Amino acid sequence: MNLENANQAELQVWEEKLAAKYAEYKEAGLKLDLTRGKPGTAQLDLADAMEDLPKSKMILENGTDLRNYGGLDGIPAARKLGAEMLGLPESEVISGDHSSLTLMYLYLLHAFYHGSQGPETAWAKESEVKFLAIVPGYDRHFSICEELGIRMINVDMLADGPDMDAVEDLLRNDAEIKGMWCVPKYSNPTGCVYAEEVVERIAALGKIAGPNFRVMWDDAYCVHDLLENPRQLANVMDYCRKYGTEDNLILTASTSKITVAGGGISFLGASLKNLENFRKRLSVMSIGPNKLNQQRHVLFLKNIEGVRSHMRKHAEILRPKFEMVQKHLENGLAGKGMGNWGKPEGGYFVSFDSIPGLAKEIIRLAGEAGVKLTPAGATFPYGKDPKDSNIRLAPTFPSVEDLDQAMQIFVTCVQLASVRQRM
Ligand SMILES: Cc1ncc(COP(=O)(O)O)c(C=O)c1O
CATH class of the missing domain: 3.40.640.10 (Type I PLP-dependent aspartate aminotransferase-like (Major domain))
Structure with missing residues (x-):
């Protein structure tokens, strides 16, 4: 259902269902973190072979x-x-x-x-x-x-x-x-x-x-x-x-x-x-x-070819994580009028824009259900997002399984905040 077309009675039912689901997530006491764009451990492991530097290479020709x-x-x-x-x-x-x-x-x-x-x-x-x-x-x-x-x-x-x-x-x-x-x-x-x-x-x-x-x-x-x-x-x-x-x-x-x-x-x-x-x-x-x-x-x-070939290994680790984020956003929010998001072809983030006025509330709801998100406003100078709408998701560090859970909760929080605002 699109938020725009829902009448008050439908919104009421929708809100009750979402609130019940949200309460279950809260009960589970999860601790998930989607804040900083750090490489995951498997990505760091890819460079382990770099650590040994033979003495013969410490003096240039x-x-x-x-x-x-x-x-x-x-x-x-x-x-x-x-x-x-x-x-x-x-x-x-x-x-x-x-x-x-x-x-x-x-x-x-x-x-x-x-x-x-x-x-x-x-x-x-x-x-x-x-x-x-x-x-x-x-x-x-x-x-x-x-x-x-x-x-x-x-x-x-x-x-x-x-x-x-x-x-x-x-x-x-x-x-x-x-x-x-x-x-x-x-x-x-x-x-x-x-x-x-x-x-x-x-x-x-x-x-x-x-x-x-x-x-x-x-x-x-x-x-x-x-x-x-x-x-x-x-x-x-x-x-x-x-x-x-x-x-x-x-x-x-x-x-x-x-x-x-x-x-x-x-x-x-x-x-x-x-x-x-x-x-x-x-x-x-x-x-x-x-x-x-x-x-x-x-x-x-x-050289640059070596860098590109190394980065293909990173991409193999990261692709499933970015796909997991997209899957939840599309399944949970597409066509509902509850926000827009990007589908990046690289980099470390997915940017989500909620209905204006809801970013802080979504981040609060997610935080109380155990999903830590980058603070609202962080993507703007002086921490002030004039529309209170942008949320930065950082999927690289958590495991695919953790992302799966975190994104379910995130989507529920977006739905809940959006439905409540409309009521
Ligand atoms: C756009 C951008 N520039 C720079 C950095 C940090 O770069 P460095 O680790 O080289 O200091 C980041 C890290 O998240 C970044 O997103």
Whole structure:
């Protein structure tokens, strides 16, 4: 039955049935967690073979002893791997320690306080600094801005990427907007892959934005395909070269969800001019990254083909989990007018939009029945979802069996909250 067509008597019966089912779930005292997008243990196990690094591989042919200090940019082979992942020449990529988020944070600190092209370009010199936040989006991007006092302006994510008419309009009229967060492939949380036209328009933004504008191109899911023959993301730096906006782009990626989330390697890609300036910060904070770990990664993954073949093993583990989520959403909610959801072809999340005003209530109901969900509002700046509607489901960590149970409960909570709102 569609919620829209149900009369009050039907809603009453429906609510009683759902409330009884919900009470049973509550009684069962389950403890299930669909909050953070962590790799599952079986995915981490896939990289176990990487851990042993023979002593013979710790000294490179050119004599570099990886055990010692130095090599601020990371080892050449790791930079090459990152360059293949990001679609850049090796000279435009540096490889760091385990977290790309750390590099993003550091880049923003650098641009804010020190200036991406020297002290005169520091954002801190502006009366106010603003960023475009594509929503729903990644909470940790928003936390970085919040911490720096950068005011975020929401722009909607559409089916093929950010609402570019809105983005261009805002930038044309406000030179205080200094940047924009993008997760261009399998966006967190909607799973969107930016269309080529959107990529080109983003690459051209440097021409209409105020000075020192940076697109933060977080390609965290660049190789995280669930399907064979995945959609290809257009090369944003190639388009930037076409428009002469290479300095407006900062790209990042990591192996966190390729090898091991707590011990991978990260990459930052940028124009030579941007890298030259950013190195000044790196050289103050470190004498160099963990080169042994970079070598381990390179020996294990080898090149982009090696990465893709490894990611096919991840996809085999993850596909049944994503299918389980879709099965419950379709069986329990399709055609009922109780919300919409995405069907991502990769990445780590499924984004669900409830009827406006219900996300908090659904999350509360699910929590009390033992299913922990990401807090309502987490996918929006300042934790405020203006429609109180978006819920991020993270199916990678739980087992398929746990997901089966968790999704039954989730669907019941969506139904219950939706029916009650209508009564
Ligand atoms: C969009 C996005 N960027 C970055 C990260 C974290 O990356 P890293 O582990 O390299 O710091 C995540 C993790 O969930 C993510 O979803």
